[in-house]
Amino acid sequence: MTQVFGVIGNPVAHSLSPMMHTAAYRETGISAAYVPFHVKDDGLSDAVRGIRGLGLAGINVTVPHKITVMEYLDELDETAEMIGAVNTIIHDKKQNKLIGYNTDGEGYLRSLRPRLKKPLADTRVLLLGAGGAGRAVAVTLAKKGVRQLTIANRTLSSAEALAEDCGEEVRALPLETAQASLMEFDIVINSTSVGMTPNTGQMPISLEKLSSRTLVSDLIYTPWKTRFLREADKKGAETINGAGMFVHQGAMAFEIWTGIQAPVKVMERTVVEKLR
Ligand code: ATR
Numbered sequence: 579m580t581q582v583f584g585v586i587g588n589p590v591a592h593s594l595s596p597m598m599h600t601a602a603y604r605e606t607g608i609s610a611a612y613v614p615f616h617v618k619d620d621g622l623s624d625a626v627r628g629i630r631g632l633g634l635a636g637i638n639v640t641v642p643h644k645i646t647v648m649e650y651l652d653e654l655d656e657t658a659e660m661i662g663a664v665n666t667i668i669h670d671k672k673q674n675k676l677i678g679y680n681t682d683g684e685g686y687l688r689s690l691r692p693r694l695k696k697p698l699a700d701t702r703v704l705l706l707g708a709g710g711a712g713r714a715v716a717v718t719l720a721k722k723g724v725r726q727l728t729i730a731n732r733t734l735s736s737a738e739a740l741a742e743d744c745g746e747e748v749r750a751l752p753l754e755t756a757q758a759s760l761m762e763f764d765i766v767i768n769s770t771s772v773g774m775t776p777n778t779g780q781m782p783i784s785l786e787k788l789s790s791r792t793l794v795s796d797l798i799y800t801p802w803k804t805r806f807l808r809e810a811d812k813k814g815a816e817t818i819n820g821a822g823m824f825v826h827q828g829a830m831a832f833e834i835w836t837g838i839q840a841p842v843k844v845m846e847r848t849v850v851e852k853l854r
Contacts, residue, residue, distance in 0.1 A: 579609075580609045580610060580611055581608070581609065581610040581611075581635040582610070582611050582612075582613065582632070582633075582634050582635060583599060583610060583611070583612045583613070583634065583635050583636045583637065583638075583835065584596075584612055584613040584614065584615050584634065584637055584638070585612075585613075585614055585615065585637065585638040585639070585640055586615045586617040586622075586625055586637060586638070586639055586640070586643060586647075587614075587615075587616070587617065587639070587640035587641055587642075587643065588616060588617055588618055588619070588641070588642060588643070589616070590614045590615065590616050590617075590640065591614065591616070593614050593640065594824070594848070594849055594852055594853075595612065595614070595638055595640075595828060596612045596613065596614050597848050597852065598825070598828050598845045598848050598849055599612035599828060599832065599845075600612050601841075601844050601845060601847075601848045602828075602829075602832050602840060602841050602844060602845050605841040605844045606836075606838055606841060608836060608838070610635070615637075617643065619642065619643075619646075622643055622646060622647060622650070623650055626647065626650040626651070626667075626676065627650075629667065629669055629676060630669065630674070630676065633669070633671065634669055635669055635835060636666070636667060636668050636669060636831070636834075636835040637666075637667045637669075638665055638666055638667075638828075638831055639664055639665050639666070639667065640665065641710075644663040644664055644665055644710060645662065645663050645664075645710070647664050647667070647678070648662075648663070648664055648678055650676070651664065651667065651676045651677065651678040652675040652676050652677065653675060653676075653677045653678070654677070654678045655677065655678065655679045655680070657679070657680050657683065657684070657717070657718070657721070658678045658679050658680040660717050660721070660743070661680045661682070661683060661713050661714045661717045661718075662713060663680055663682075663710055663713065663714065664678035664679065664680055665679070665680050665681055665682050665827060665831070666678070666679040666680065666681050666827075666830075666831040666834060666835075667679070668834060668835060679831075679834060680714060681826075681827040681828075681830035681831050681834070682711065682714035682715075682718075682823070682827050683714035683715050683716075683717055683718025683719070683721075684718055684826075684827075684830055685823050685824070685825075685826035685827030685828070685829070685830055686714070686715050686718065686797070686822075686823040686826070686827075687718055687719065687722055688822075688826040688829075688830070689818065689822025689823045689825070689826050690765075690795065690818070690822075693793055693816065693818055694793075695764070695793075696764065697723075698719070698722060698723040698724050699723050699724070699725050700726075701724060701726070701764045701765060702726040702728075702762060702763045702764045702765070703719060703724050703726065703727050703728065703763065703764065703765045703767065704728045704730065704756055704760070704762075704763040704765070704766045704767070705719075705727065705728070705729045705730070705767045705769060706730050706731070706753065706756065706766070706767065706768045706769060706770055706782045706783060707731055707768065707769035707770035707771075707782070708729055708731040708733070708736040708737045708739070708740040708769075709736075709769065709770070709771070711769045711797050712729070712731070712740065712769035712770070713740055713743075715767060715769055715797070716729055716740055716741075716743075716744050716748070717743065717744055719744075720744035720745050720748060725747060726747070727741075727744060727747075727748045727749070728748070728749045728750075728751055728756065728763070729741050729744075729748065729749070729750050729751070730750070730751045730752065730753050730755070730756035730783075731750070731752075731753065731770075732753055732770075734750060734751075734752050737750035737751065738750040753782065753783050754783075756783060757783040757784055757786075757787065758787065759787075760783075760785065760786075760787040760788050760789070760792070761787055761788070761789045761792070763792055764791075764792060764793065765792065765793045765794075765795060766788070766792055766793075766794050766795065767795045767796075767797070768782050768794075768795070768796040768797060768798070768804070768806050769797050770782045771798075772806075773796070773798055773801075773804035773805055773806050774798045774800060774801075774804070775800045775801055778801050778804065778805060779805060780805065781804075781805050781806050781809065782806065785806070785809045785810055785813060788809075788810060788813045788815055789813075789815070790813055790814035790815050791815075792810075792815050793815065793816050793817075793818065794806070794807060794810035794815050794816070794817045794818075795817070795818045795819075796817070796818075796819055796820055797820040797823055798819065798820050799819050799820040799821040799824060799849075799853060800853065802819060802821070802853055802854050803817075803819060804819070807819060821846075821849050821850065821853065822846075824849060825842065825845050825846045825849055826842070828840075828845060829842045829845055832845075
């Protein structure tokens, strides 16, 4: 029987997940469909009940439901619990259970790994932003062995709270202080929404002090290259946009759901062709 997967969000019409997962089913010969479900805040509990009622196989969760959805699930995987948000639900039909996962942070790390020049333990990371995306990245990096992690945010108290959740050695700074000490880092990651379409002229911090040896990463992929990454290019630094994170969070969800290795290249191609 054809398995049905999908993504719930609001808005969801422009999600690239249906196309990306459909390409993966075609490539691996799995009989499945992936549907976007537009769910408003007051419809979330019914929507989650619908996963059970309709026997859907698995669901991705996107903005604005990643946090609120947790209360309707039976179990949370440890990483989702630590991040405090869910982007992937498995429907375990045998046990009649809905289990929440979060593949955002690990997806990010998978996209980053081939670009690392040192072991994670020796890599000095500056994360800009402490919202939902920033939480997933910070918690995962700390859990996977980054020991020198600094989190900078406009609202310092959010950076401090996130730093505390990540471990003792994690530092929190105001954006201005981070900006002044940019050359101390091997990687700078923008997890703020600053620079996203339509506000493409903005940058979270100035890159005046950037060293060309620092890898600059932006979780944004619309535009494909933010002003932040373009300025980093000008400084001679290597850059990486957020498309890899998007592809790998989807690939990990595919693997959790199907138990089959995801055809990452094919998934990546669908995203690149659409956005670049
Ligand atoms: P997401 O789910 O995309 O991470 P979010 O949870 O709303 O979105 O988080 C947005 C992040 O971008 C936060 O770190 C936010 O900083 P604050 O915690 O101070 O709000 C950051 N951000 C948004 N607009 C910003 C701006 N104009 N300047 C600096 N930081 C900004």
